Amino acid sequence: GEMIVLLMSGGPGSGKGTQCEKIVAKYGYTHLSSGDLLRAEVASGSERGKQLQATMQKGELVPLDTVLEMIKEAMIAKADVSKGYLIDGYPREVKQGEEFEKKIGAPALLLYVDAKAETMVKRLMKRGETSGRADDNEETIKKRLDLYYKATEPVIAYYEKSGIVRKVSRNTDRNMLIQSNITSVLSLTP
Numbered sequence: 001g002e003m004i005v006l007l008m009s010g011g012p013g014s015g016k017g018t019q020c021e022k023i024v025a026k027y028g029y030t031h032l033s034s035g036d037l038l039r040a041e042v043a044s045g046s047e048r049g050k051q052l053q054a055t056m057q058k059g060e061l062v063p064l065d066t067v068l069e070m071i072k073e074a075m076i077a078k079a080d081v082s083k084g085y086l087i088d089g090y091p092r093e094v095k096q097g098e099e100f101e102k103k104i105g106a107p108a109l110l111l112y113v114d115a116k117a118e119t120m121v122k123r124l125m126k127r128g129e130t131s132g133r134a135d136d137n138e139e140t141i142k143k144r145l146d147l148y149y150k151a152t153e154p155v156i157a158y159y160e161k162s163g164i165v166r167k168v169s170r171n172t173d174r175n176m177l178i179q180s181n182i183t184s185v186l187s188l189t190p
């Protein structure tokens with residue numbers, strides 16, 4: 001049947017990657033992180049990777065077609081072994097959500113992690129001490145945060161219209177709600 005797609009959104013350093021790991025451990029979804037896919041391309045040393053690195057270093061969004069194509073390829077590569085996808089870090093702007101629906105399909109849920117700005121900055125500065133990421137420095141963090149509020153938060157409102165937004169919070173009862181939602185979504189698929 002139709003492959004389940006869950007989207008995970010949240011600010012830089014909100015912990016969306018960590019929440020994805022928990023959901024994957026519990027439900028066995030295929031976790032695709034747009035940032036990880038992009039960093040793998042950068043690590044490959046390809047010409048495209050060099051362009052991407054320059055963009056990411058400035059905390060800016062990479063071209064829509066590039067990141068969508070990479071996610072699509074990663075989904076296809078896992079299609080025969082996947083129970084469904086948990087896509088982390090995409091969409092980062094409403095246009096990306098619209099393109100995803102056109103080219104791939106409609107997501108079942110948009111999960112998002114809420115965190116205060118100062119929490120995210122503190123976490124990223126701390127992560128920057130060991131992550132070796134070119135974008136975990138004060139100036140770039142501010143840019144990414146600014147971009148999150150300007151471009152990515154509207155994505156939540158966009159999906160609110162179809163009633164598929166669920167907030168992932170750390171306390172269990174809310175997570176129970178998320179789990180029941182994921183279970184019910186799962187039960188929809190044969």
Ligand SMILES: Nc1ncnc2c1ncn2[C@H]1C[C@H](O)[C@@H](COP(=O)(O)OP(=O)(O)O)O1
Pocket residue numbers: 010011012013017034035036038056059060061062063064067088089090091092096135144
């Ligand atoms: N969907 C997307 N569209 C455009 N650029 C993206 C993207 N996903 C990631 N990027 C680029 C911009 C991000 O600042 C950078 C790192 O992404 P990330 O690893 O998801 O960051 P974080 O997890 O710290 O929020 O890669």
Ligand SMILES: [Mg+2]
Pocket residue numbers: 016017033035089
């Ligand atoms: Mg991440």
